[in-house]
Amino acid sequence: MALAGNPNTGKTALFNRLTGARAKVGNYPGITVDRHEGLVRLGSEGRVARLLDVPGSYSLSARSEEERIAVRAIAGLEGEERPGAVVLVLDGTQLGRNLYFALQVIELDLPTVVAVNLTDVLAKEGRVFDVQRLRRALGVPVVALSARSGEGVDDLRAALAGVLDGEPEARPGWRWEPGTDALRRDVDEVHAALPPTWRDGNPRRERALAVWALLSLDEGDELRGIDGRLRAAASAAHERASVEGRSIDEEVVAGRYGWIEEHTAGVVTARASARDSFTSAIDRVLLSPLLGFPIFLALMTIVFQALFAWADPAIGAIESLFAWLGGVVGPALPEGFLRSFVVDGLIAGVGGVLVFLPQILLLFLFVAVMEDTGYMARVAFLMDRIMKACGLHGRAFVPMMSGFACAIPAVMATRTIERERDRLLTMMVVPLMTCSARLPVYTLLIAALYPPGRGDSFQQGLIMAGMYLFATVVALIATAVLSRTVFAGVNPPLLLEMPAYRMPQLLGVLRTMWERSTIFVREAGTVILVATITLWALLSFPADPELGPELAGRLGAAEASVDNARSGAAPDPAALESAEQRLAKVEAEISSLQLNESYAGRLGRGIEPAIAPLGFDWKIGVGLIGSFAAREVFVSTMAIVYGLEDDGEDTATFRQRLSSEKRPDGSKVFTPLVCVSLMVFFALAAQCMSTIAVVKRETKSWRWPLFMLSYMTVLAWVGSFTVYQGGRLLGFE
Amino acid sequence: MVTTTLDQLRPGQGGRLVSLGGERLFRRRLMELGLLPGSRVSVVRAAPLGGVLELEVRGSLLSVRMSDAAILSVEVS
Numbered sequence: 001m002a003l004a005g006n007p008n009t010g011k012t013a014l015f016n017r018l019t020g021a022r023a024k025v026g027n028y029p030g031i032t033v034d035r036h037e038g039l040v041r042l043g044s045e046g047r048v049a050r051l052l053d054v055p056g057s058y059s060l061s062a063r064s065e066e067e068r069i070a071v072r073a074i075a076g077l078e079g080e081e082r083p084g085a086v087v088l089v090l091d092g093t094q095l096g097r098n099l100y101f102a103l104q105v106i107e108l109d110l111p112t113v114v115a116v117n118l119t120d121v122l123a124k125e126g127r128v129f130d131v132q133r134l135r136r137a138l139g140v141p142v143v144a145l146s147a148r149s150g151e152g153v154d155d156l157r158a159a160l161a162g163v164l165d166g167e168p169e170a171r172p173g174w175r176w177e178p179g180t181d182a183l184r185r186d187v188d189e190v191h192a193a194l195p196p197t198w199r200d201g202n203p204r205r206e207r208a209l210a211v212w213a214l215l216s217l218d219e220g221d222e223l224r225g226i227d228g229r230l231r232a233a234a235s236a237a238h239e240r241a242s243v244e245g246r247s248i249d250e251e252v253v254a255g256r257y258g259w260i261e262e263h264t265a266g267v268v269t270a271r272a273s274a275r276d277s278f279t280s281a282i283d284r285v286l287l288s289p290l291l292g293f294p295i296f297l298a299l300m301t302i303v304f305q306a307l308f309a310w311a312d313p314a315i316g317a318i319e320s321l322f323a324w325l326g327g328v329v330g331p332a333l334p335e336g337f338l339r340s341f342v343v344d345g346l347i348a349g350v351g352g353v354l355v356f357l358p359q360i361l362l363l364f365l366f367v368a369v370m371e372d373t374g375y376m377a378r379v380a381f382l383m384d385r386i387m388k389a390c391g392l393h394g395r396a397f398v399p400m401m402s403g404f405a406c407a408i409p410a411v412m413a414t415r416t417i418e419r420e421r422d423r424l425l426t427m428m429v430v431p432l433m434t435c436s437a438r439l440p441v442y443t444l445l446i447a448a449l450y451p452p453g454r455g456d457s458f459q460q461g462l463i464m465a466g467m468y469l470f471a472t473v474v475a476l477i478a479t480a481v482l483s484r485t486v487f488a489g490v491n492p493p494l495l496l497e498m499p500a501y502r503m504p505q506l507l508g509v510l511r512t513m514w515e516r517s518t519i520f521v522r523e524a525g526t527v528i529l530v531a532t533i534t535l536w537a538l539l540s541f542p543a544d545p546e547l548g549p550e551l552a553g554r555l556g557a558a559e560a561s562v563d564n565a566r567s568g569a570a571p572d573p574a575a576l577e578s579a580e581q582r583l584a585k586v587e588a589e590i591s592s593l594q595l596n597e598s599y600a601g602r603l604g605r606g607i608e609p610a611i612a613p614l615g616f617d618w619k620i621g622v623g624l625i626g627s628f629a630a631r632e633v634f635v636s637t638m639a640i641v642y643g644l645e646d647d648g649e650d651t652a653t654f655r656q657r658l659s660s661e662k663r664p665d666g667s668k669v670f671t672p673l674v675c676v677s678l679m680v681f682f683a684l685a686a687q688c689m690s691t692i693a694v695v696k697r698e699t700k701s702w703r704w705p706l707f708m709l710s711y712m713t714v715l716a717w718v719g720s721f722t723v724y725q726g727g728r729l730l731g732f733e
Numbered sequence: 734m735v736t737t738t739l740d741q742l743r744p745g746q747g748g749r750l751v752s753l754g755g756e757r758l759f760r761r762r763l764m765e766l767g768l769l770p771g772s773r774v775s776v777v778r779a780a781p782l783g784g785v786l787e788l789e790v791r792g793s794l795l796s797v798r799m800s801d802a803a804i805l806s807v808e809v810s
Contacts, residue, residue: 059765063758096791097767215761249757253764271792283778292781381796385784388798394785493759493801495766498787498794 001040001049001160002074004105005089006098007056008374008499010117014089014147015053016508018156023053025515027700028069029079034415042161049164052083058097058497060104061215064222066420071212075108075205077198078225085111085163087156092116092129092144093500095268099260100253102138106172107208111163112140115156120146121500127269137263140172148505173204176259182244183251186237190214193233214238214248222489279374279500286378296382299375300401303366307359307405308436314358322351340540341533349532352629353525356408356690360520361513363402363409367416368512370398372504376416380496390476391483393417393494396426400475403433404468407691408524411698412516425479425487427698428708431691432475432684434468437631441682442467444635445675447651448658471683478715486707520694527693535629535689538600539637545597551589558583592643600625614681614720615674617663624681628689631682671733677724685716735809739774739802740786746809747775747789754804763805767791774807 003018005011015023019038026035036053054073055066062068076082088105090098095116106112114134122129135142141159145152178184191210198209217226217234241248286295326343333339370376380394387394395417402410410430417423446460547555562583565576595601596619604621611621619641626637635654642657661669686692686709695705736751750772753760768774768790777787777794787796 094793097793249761254769289781381780381785385782494798495762496796498796
């Protein structure tokens, strides 16, 4: 069975009711839209049916592949299974517009049950809904229900069981008829051009598909795999109509609305105004010229604060849990390859996936609540002017803002944007927003701008703010450029329904959070895990570097003095401590040697010619490779590269070490200019394999993540090159 | 009776839609949402930053950009 209807009708709530919130999430082939399917219990004899949740839309007519999903899923075209029954969900408070969609589905002549939802709201507004009249007009079973309270849902189950058994009452088919000879001729001509795969000997369904083609197809549509003859027939009909001074679209749409007005007037008693008092009272405040924007900013601050700060304790807890786990499991395994693989590859990798969950859960909590209440449409309304300036829809605001916390949940939140083009464009630029993983890198590099022991914290704060501003401006420019190049094409105008405000439902919100999290762990998580293990291997092998006689000698001496201090008759704590410190120092040197001789180290040397024009040496190259795990890993990787003992947690020591690092010619590596160049690189490069993995999952292909990686790397290189070489020309160091 | 474009109406004002301009796709979508020639439409409010108008049509609330509203002509009585 297929569940179809307008957006904002409570269709998802009904799906959750019917399927008991257990759905299988798949995807429609070739398009980045999730496909939800669940099992519905019908009656008491344990009878079950599969139910497909068709994406909500206002019409079956389509210009893009995404919009065509509805007609494909309902009519069972092009690889989609034809449903045994269609459940049409209508919003009882907006019956006229919902019936426009219903008529199109009924024309397809499939067994259909109409479920009129929100009868609880109608009752509250004191309005009466006449079920029998609507049933007589439409000729199919009509059930009044409330998906929210569950009232009437069992009647729907019973009606569905009846329809599946071939109950004769379900008599779909054409309700309105093309009124003029000219329109009938247009329909007949397109009907004659229908491809064989769309024909099944049911003349009513075939005529319905012909009308669909007339409304959807022309030379400018973006549909793939449409029969050329069919499109030509539709285009020819439109051309002739325009010569005759007619509009086929208007005749068809007005024909259906005319039928609706004639046959269903008074099915629901009218309301004084379209604006129910509750929604308009809230909107008078939330969208008021004076308060609307400040309230919006305050709400967004809460969302952002949650992602940025409230998620932190949970993230820290997950990190400590996996560090603890590594500490427990590690010693139980034999030293060497296996221990390193399990602790640094496997456990660290799983931890690296789960660490994103707090932000994903929190963001989807807010997104689901904003969607369910109806506020998300208001966000688009308020922000459209600003977002439009760079070629985006107002709905792109929440994902873009979330990008300041972390690109992973932000990329996932792009699914609230209806159009695929806007969704992809937003995904491509979200990673340019300054995420929190860049902060540790900036902190270290900004400190390195000043001579050791000095540094003006106010100035440092300004530089940090400057980095945020710089990245945001670049992101907006990149959006504007991409929207006019890679994503050029017709930009359909904004048409935004402002749904009535409703209370969000806990079950639905929890379900969204759960579903997004499990999909992330299962699908993006595996890619992240494989990438983590690959990176671990690059950084860890070859495992045993040649120590050389001098280092081997010092290691032996340090180990011996620790043993001595331990085994002496009267243990001297001071001697033991200093011996252990010496040993730790030698071991850090060995780690540094191992990393520098590893595949990642060799790769760092390999890319040196490419990064030398940016002012980076091969050691920085190793840090850049390591930071693909996550940007902040740059700090700890550099700490190992430079043989520091504490993973770079002590900024002051690290800062000292950076200032003493010299190139082979004796000049300093970390000059202020190199630090700025490196910050620009981190601002612009796609140094994050988790982002790449999540874009892969959301776009269902490698094409977009690879495009993102390429354009951002080029952008970063050009940016750093300009800063470093330009700075040198201007005489900076 | 005065014929003007929708973007010229102030919040609270309304009229009868006379014709829809613009691209075929935009016209078709508006009509499918119930905004047909002859339909009553009124302006509810403009967005605080401008650029977008909220309209009331056939019992539902729709937002369109100001530039798109400029190609819809209405008859104000």
